[in-house]
Structure formats: structure tokens, C-alpha cells
Amino acid sequence: MTARPVCFWEINARDGNKLAEFYRVTFGWQMDYDEAADFHTVHSMSEDGKGIAGGIFTGKGRLPPHRALYVRVTSVEDAVDRARDAGARILLETFDGPGGYPLAFFEDLEGHVVGVVGEEVPEDEPEE
DSSP, X not given: OOOOOEEEEEEEOSSHHHHHHXXXXXXXXXXXXXXXXXXXXXXXXXXXXXXXXXEEEOOTTSSOSEEEEEEEESOHHHHHHHHHHTTOEEEEEXXXXXXXXXXXXXXXXXXXXXXXXXXXXXXXXXXX
């Protein structure tokens, strides 16, 4: 199996606006806020492109407050099956995330939240 890269991080906060401001002040991270999604896209990369971008949001009750790494995978369903077989607790089965990318969430053996995101947006089914 090819090692899969970490491609994003996020913090699901109780107060996303307050926490986003904390990280802006502390690290100088610039942020874009999507009010409809209540999501702060965090530009946590250096000027030379090093680092990983992330996000801060309030999970609206779908997930508990957490910190998560997102891992890019070729098949979200296969990754969820492997995690389940290895003892993970599945939090959210595969769903269409932002931009149509498939996403799923699970807790590892110690309760850390991991998101898996598909490499490609699935093509729409052809209309008949």
C-alpha cells in the first residue's frame, strides 16, 4: 500500500469565531470566512508554500469538538472499511463534502478524529 499524505487539518470548535481570532493573533494566519458554512479557511502555509492549510468551524452537532487530520485516499469507502476492520469507530460514513469531494470521519483506537478525503470528485451520473 502506498503511504497517503496528510492534506488538511481542522479544528471543530465550540466558538469558531473566537478560536479563529486566537490563531490569527497568535500565528498571524490569514483566514477566509464562509458565513453560510460557519467555516474559516486557514492559510497556515508559509510564503514559500511550506505547511498545510486548514480550517476552523463549529460542527453544528454532527461531530464532537475535535482536532482532525485529513488524509487523501484513492477510495474513501476502502479506507473506511480498513479503518473499521482495524478497530476504528466510524463517526460519519462517506458523504459529499465541499466541492463534491467524498469525505468520511472515524475515531482511531485512542479516540482521535481522522478525516479521509477522496482524490477526485466523482463524475455525475450520465442522464438517460
